[in-house]
Amino acid sequence: MIELAKAYDELLLELQAERPTLLPEDQKPWRERFSKALQRLSLEETPRLRLEAEFLEFGPLNRVLARSEVTEIVLNGPKDIWYEMEGRLHPADDLFLGPITYRNTIERICLEAGTLID
Numbered sequence: 001m002i003e004l005a006k007a008y009d010e011l012l013l014e015l016q017a018e019r020p021t022l023l024p025e026d027q028k029p030w031r032e033r034f035s036k037a038l039q040r041l042s043l044e045e046t047p048r049l050r051l052e053a054e055f056l057e058f059g060p061l062n063r064v065l066a067r068s069e070v071t072e073i074v075l076n077g078p079k080d081i082w083y084e085m086e087g088r089l090h091p092a093d094d095l096f097l098g099p100i101t102y103r104n105t106i107e108r109i110c111l112e113a114g115t116l117i118d
Contacts, residue, residue: 008097060094078102
C-alpha cells in the first residue's frame with residue numbers, strides 16, 4: 001500500500017500543484033480530475049478519506065471543528081495547529097500534509113468568512 005505522504009505528493013504532481021477554484025460553479029471539473037487521480041492510486045479507505053479531507057475539506061481541522069467544546073483554533077503553519085478547549089490550548093493530533101493544501105484551506109476559510117489574505 002502506498003503511504004499517505006507519497007500519495008499526497010503524487011496527487012500534487014498529477015494535478016500540477018493546482019489549487020481548486022474557489023468559485024463553487026467552477027469546482028466540479030477540478031473535483032472530477034481530483035477523484036480520477038485519487039482512484040488511480042488504489043488506496044485503502046482510511047488514507048483515501050484523509051486525502052479527500054486534505055484537498056476538498058478542511059484537512060486536519062475536520063476533527064477539531066467537529067468538537068462543539070472547541071472555542072478557538074490557532075493555525076501557525078501546516079505543522080503547527082492548536083485548539084482551545086475549556087480555556088486551555090492543546091496541540092492538534094493531526095497536521096496538514098503540505099503547504100499547498102494548508103494555504104488552500106486558509107483561503108477557503110477566508111472565503112467563507114468574507115475576507116481576503118495576502
